[in-house]
Amino acid sequence: MKYKENKNRILSDLLKKYGARIYNDLDNGIFPKFLIPSRSTRNIIYDKKLRQYVLGNNASMRNSKNILQLRSFTQLVWLAFFANRLIKEQKSSTLRDIYYSSQAFSIDFEDQPESDNIIVDLESVLSRPREDLHIFPEERSSVFGDLVIEYTVPGYEGKRTNLSDHPDGYLIGPSLSSAELIETSADLVIAIEKGGLFTRFIEEKVDKKFKSIIIDTAGQAPRSTRYLLRRLHDELKLPVVILTDGDVYGEHIAMVIKSGSANAAHLRELTVPDAKWLGVWASDIEKYKLPTIPMTESDIKRIHDLKKDPRYQHGIWKTELDVFLKIKRKAELEAFSKYGLTNITDKYLPQKLELAKSL
Amino acid sequence: MTFNESFNQISPSEFFYRNRDLAGFSNPTRSIYTSVRELVENSLDACDQNRILPNIYVTIQPTQQQKSDPKHYILTVDDNGPGIDHNHIPLAFGTVLYGSKFGLNQARGMFGLGATMAILYGQITTNKPVRVNSSIDGSNRHEYEILLDIQKNKPIIIKHSITSTKKKGLSISICLEGDYSKAGSKIRDYIYQTSLITPYASIKFHDPKGNKYNYERITKFIPSSPTIIKPHPYGIDVETLRRMISDTSYKISNVDNLMIARIKNELKMRGDVHNNYVVMKQTIKKRWPYLSSQTKTILSILLCLKLNFNQLVKIKIESIDIARNTLTYWNYEKSKSFVTQLNISSFYYKHLANEFKGDTLETFLTKQFQRVGRHTAEKFTEFAHFRPGKRIMLMTNQELVHLSDSLQKFSEFLSPDPSCLAPLGENLLEKGIAKFFNPDFVSVVQRKASAYSGFPFIVEMGVAYGGSIVNGIKLYRFANRIPLLYDESSDVVFKVINDIDWNRYKIKNESPLVIISHICSTRIPYKTVGKENVADRNEIERELKLALQFLSRKLSSYMSKKGKAAMEKKRVNLYFTYMPLIARFCTELSEKLKEPNYKKIFNELK
Ligand SMILES: Nc1ncnc2c1ncn2[C@@H]1O[C@H](COP(=O)(O)OP(=O)(O)OP(=O)(O)O)[C@@H](O)[C@H]1O
Ligand SMILES: [Mg+2]
Numbered sequence: 001m002k003y004k005e006n007k008n009r010i011l012s013d014l015l016k017k018y019g020a021r022i023y024n025d026l027d028n029g030i031f032p033k034f035l036i037p038s039r040s041t042r043n044i045i046y047d048k049k050l051r052q053y054v055l056g057n058n059a060s061m062r063n064s065k066n067i068l069q070l071r072s073f074t075q076l077v078w079l080a081f082f083a084n085r086l087i088k089e090q091k092s093s094t095l096r097d098i099y100y101s102s103q104a105f106s107i108d109f110e111d112q113p114e115s116d117n118i119i120v121d122l123e124s125v126l127s128r129p130r131e132d133l134h135i136f137p138e139e140r141s142s143v144f145g146d147l148v149i150e151y152t153v154p155g156y157e158g159k160r161t162n163l164s165d166h167p168d169g170y171l172i173g174p175s176l177s178s179a180e181l182i183e184t185s186a187d188l189v190i191a192i193e194k195g196g197l198f199t200r201f202i203e204e205k206v207d208k209k210f211k212s213i214i215i216d217t218a219g220q221a222p223r224s225t226r227y228l229l230r231r232l233h234d235e236l237k238l239p240v241v242i243l244t245d246g247d248v249y250g251e252h253i254a255m256v257i258k259s260g261s262a263n264a265a266h267l268r269e270l271t272v273p274d275a276k277w278l279g280v281w282a283s284d285i286e287k288y289k290l291p292t293i294p295m296t297e298s299d300i301k302r303i304h305d306l307k308k309d310p311r312y313q314h315g316i317w318k319t320e321l322d323v324f325l326k327i328k329r330k331a332e333l334e335a336f337s338k339y340g341l342t343n344i345t346d347k348y349l350p351q352k353l354e355l356a357k358s359l
Numbered sequence: 360m361t362f363n364e365s366f367n368q369i370s371p372s373e374f375f376y377r378n379r380d381l382a383g384f385s386n387p388t389r390s391i392y393t394s395v396r397e398l399v400e401n402s403l404d405a406c407d408q409n410r411i412l413p414n415i416y417v418t419i420q421p422t423q424q425q426k427s428d429p430k431h432y433i434l435t436v437d438d439n440g441p442g443i444d445h446n447h448i449p450l451a452f453g454t455v456l457y458g459s460k461f462g463l464n465q466a467r468g469m470f471g472l473g474a475t476m477a478i479l480y481g482q483i484t485t486n487k488p489v490r491v492n493s494s495i496d497g498s499n500r501h502e503y504e505i506l507l508d509i510q511k512n513k514p515i516i517i518k519h520s521i522t523s524t525k526k527k528g529l530s531i532s533i534c535l536e537g538d539y540s541k542a543g544s545k546i547r548d549y550i551y552q553t554s555l556i557t558p559y560a561s562i563k564f565h566d567p568k569g570n571k572y573n574y575e576r577i578t579k580f581i582p583s584s585p586t587i588i589k590p591h592p593y594g595i596d597v598e599t600l601r602r603m604i605s606d607t608s609y610k611i612s613n614v615d616n617l618m619i620a621r622i623k624n625e626l627k628m629r630g631d632v633h634n635n636y637v638v639m640k641q642t643i644k645k646r647w648p649y650l651s652s653q654t655k656t657i658l659s660i661l662l663c664l665k666l667n668f669n670q671l672v673k674i675k676i677e678s679i680d681i682a683r684n685t686l687t688y689w690n691y692e693k694s695k696s697f698v699t700q701l702n703i704s705s706f707y708y709k710h711l712a713n714e715f716k717g718d719t720l721e722t723f724l725t726k727q728f729q730r731v732g733r734h735t736a737e738k739f740t741e742f743a744h745f746r747p748g749k750r751i752m753l754m755t756n757q758e759l760v761h762l763s764d765s766l767q768k769f770s771e772f773l774s775p776d777p778s779c780l781a782p783l784g785e786n787l788l789e790k791g792i793a794k795f796f797n798p799d800f801v802s803v804v805q806r807k808a809s810a811y812s813g814f815p816f817i818v819e820m821g822v823a824y825g826g827s828i829v830n831g832i833k834l835y836r837f838a839n840r841i842p843l844l845y846d847e848s849s850d851v852v853f854k855v856i857n858d859i860d861w862n863r864y865k866i867k868n869e870s871p872l873v874i875i876s877h878i879c880s881t882r883i884p885y886k887t888v889g890k891e892n893v894a895d896r897n898e899i900e901r902e903l904k905l906a907l908q909f910l911s912r913k914l915s916s917y918m919s920k921k922g923k924a925a926m927e928k929k930r931v932n933l934y935f936t937y938m939p940l941i942a943r944f945c946t947e948l949s950e951k952l953k954e955p956n957y958k959k960i961f962n963e964l965k
């Protein structure tokens with residue numbers, strides 16, 4: 001069975017199951033209710049085996065009898081109803097769309113944060129990312145490389161595309177997210193933090209030189225991008241490496257791709273636990289004599305925060321963090337340009353890839 | 360309350376003019392209002408004192424309909440009270456400061472001049488006599504028309520006739536100049552509020568325009584009447600002390616036939632023997648050890664003045680001056696007072712002198728003051744450095760001042776006895792408020808008795824909220840069951856209400872709230888004789904504040920309950936809004952064909 005169809009069917013069944021439960025309760029004169037896993041910080045724990053943040057066992061009851069919850073209960077049921085329609089009609093919508101669509105059903109969200117929150121509620125209940133529900137954020141990142149996909153979105157069903165066909169790369173949008181991954185010649189996925197470097201990598205034919213699929217995460221990788229990374233790793237068995245700026249935020253971008261964020265602790269399948277952070281490490285700054293800029297107060301504060309995170313207690317995660325704290329300076333990916341525009345692809349990348357094998 | 364001049368030295372009209380502002384007769388508007396008040400209050404006092412359910416009928420009729428205000432009106436107040444003995448009528452209404460309410464219990468009248476001021480005002484402005492009809496037995500009715508002789512300070516009886524009647528009570532009509540168009544609303548407020556604080560009274564008012572206001576009694580229950588009590592040491596100044604001391608020695612002044620019969624009995628004398636002075640003197644000497652002390656005193660006077668019984672009834676002893684050995688008495692027949700030099704060597708003089716040294720301080724304190732026993736009196740004399748056996752009549756001026764000062768300073772007197780007070784009671788107050796304002800919420804409280812400078816007082820308060828009450832906080836002030844309508848902003852109650860932090864109780868300025876405050880005391884500390892506003896006394900302010908805080912808490916808990924009820928309604932509405940939506944969404948989700956029967960769920964909501 002094809003990936004997407006399978007996925008949609010499972011989800012539809014799940015939604016139907018929940019719908020039926022509510023239906024039966026109402027029919028029996030019972031106020032419907034369900035449990036929503038708690039997303040409070042106390043219930044977010046790091047699962048060492050899964051190597052990501054997960055929700056603990058705490059759950060809160062969303063009860064339609066409780067007047068304070070009745071409204072959000074209704075919103076949640078509406079969202080399930082609406083997502084069900086999206087899935088059935090094979091349409092996608094954005095977070096903002098959801099906020100506006102609700103008004104047609106006399107479900108009014110006070111503002112978009114409120115509707116966003118209900119979306120996360122539904123994700124938690126179903127343990128499925130919003131993308132499965134055909135709800136996408138506006139932020140888009142891009143992908144480039146020799147990868148054939150087959151669209152499943154209406155009007156394009158069965159249509160195939162090679163993601164190296166367009167020199168600017170392809171947006172990781174709803175249709176790409178829902179596409180089937182058919183085949184690739186690549187051995188590697190390189191996720192890179194910056195659009196500028198992504199373009200440079202395409203120009204420098206990094207995809208060919210390193211037999212890789214290049215992905216621009218555009219800063220903190222959006223869920224759809226992390227989701228694609230996961231699929232590339234799981235379905236096509238491609239190793240994932242990550243290149244970021246040489247600062248604490250870069251280090252954390254890599255970490256989120258690898259083991260998720262606390263914000264998405266209610267979701268699985270968004271992480272690539274085997275992903276490797278290639279750089280730019282703090283120790284690379286010395287090593288490659290990169291031009292640096294001093295850290296700001298908030299950079300330093302962020303280091304201290306991360307030092308408390310269980311994932312930063314060992315390995316390069318810990319050592320690099322300590323070095324950052326020691327040198328109190330940071331370097332961007334572009335810093336390599338000091339030694340020529342291709343320095344990063346010609347020198348740095350191969351060295352780091354070599355090194356990564358031993359990580 | 361001190362007046363400009365004591366009544367004896369000036370004519371009534373002069374008295375009136377000097378005190379008119381204080382007494383509330385400053386202009387035609389105020390005067391007609393004050394007159395209504397004084398007469399209505401007298402009627403209510405009279406009924407209260409005799410435990411009669413009052414029926415009071417007030418009319419104001421213009422003498423000439425056409426004229427414009429201010430003009431002459433006839434004010435009549437008719438009651439079903441005890442009436443006044445016809446012999447006393449000219450005195451009661453023809454003399455300033457004739458009153459029967461000086462005793463220390465709570466009554467509306469205090470000064471003994473209210474009615475007379477109204478009558479004087481009427482006579483001065485219209486030159487018409489006051490008409491008083493009184494029946495004390497419900498069969499004979501004495502009808503008087505009285506003018507006050509302003510020069511001679513004497514009532515002139517223009518007319519006195521007796522007719523038959525079936526109704527007890529007093530009716531008094533005064534012709535006076537007034538401005539009803541201006542005073543009308545205050546008079547109506549007064550009648551309205553009086554019936555609120557006197558729920559056991561029926562009050563009717565017919566105004567000059569032909570409007571009728573009837574306030575039927577809400578209850579037949581008359582609150583228990585106050586007892587008359589002795590003063591408390593804390594309220595006493597030197598002047599009062601002096602009067603009390605002299606009062607204690609005037610027990611002999613009323614020698615009437617009854618008293619004489621008793622004395623004769625004690626002397627075991629028969630027939631007319633006592634008219635023989637010599638025989639009498641011998642009998643007295645013989646029987647002396649067996650006589651009561653009162654009889655001994657009267658007989659001593661009789662013998663010192665060399666009088667017989669017949670002569671004794673015709674005089675009144677005014678004073679005995681032990682220092683000068685003189686006795687002053689008033690001869691009724693000759694309408695004159697006489698001073699007699701006494702023979703100090705006489706046995707009877709010595710007895711008299713001894714008697715006139717008065718009680719010992721200790722006895723005086725225990726007998727004349729409330730809540731002072733032997734033990735307290737002893738402690739007090741020690742505290743004030745007086746001998747307990749000190750004779751009070753022999754006290755010098757200086758000692759009296761010291762005594763009165765010490766009485767104020769001694770901290771171990773028990774607090775004043777409140778049994779002389781007549782609060783309305785929580786039950787009646789609540790009934791009145793519920794009937795008058797038809798509120799959603801009412802709560803009343805009666806604080807326990809307290810005292811300020813020796814005068815006991817009780818604060819009663821009620822709050823009513825919502826219902827027929829219009830928006831805005833409204834205050835109704837009462838003192839000794841009298842509504843206070845003028846000068847609200849200088850009243851202590853107003854101050855207390857203003858000082859409270861209403862936000863704490865979720866009350867806003869525009870909340871539909873009525874506050875009723877009733878202060879009862881043997882002496883309300885009015886700022887003026889007009890009895891319109893109560894001065895701030897710390898003790899009173901404190902009680903008012905506690906009462907108000909108590910009621911505010913009650914009110915705010917009611918309001919939060921009410922808020923809950925409103926929430927409840929909103930809650931049910933929310934179910935009606937959202938349940939159909941949930942039903943619709945889950946029907947599609949579960950791929951069912953028809954919606955669930957969700958309406959059942961509403962049965963679960965009460
Ligand atoms: N309606 C009445 N029925 C019976 N007695 C009355 C009535 N009106 C007045 N009196 C008597 O006449 C007296 C004089 O009344 P007046 O109003 O002058 O003085 P007051 O009521 O004692 O004091 P205040 O000056 O404070 O009113 C009263 O004390 C009372 O004994
Ligand atoms: Mg009076």
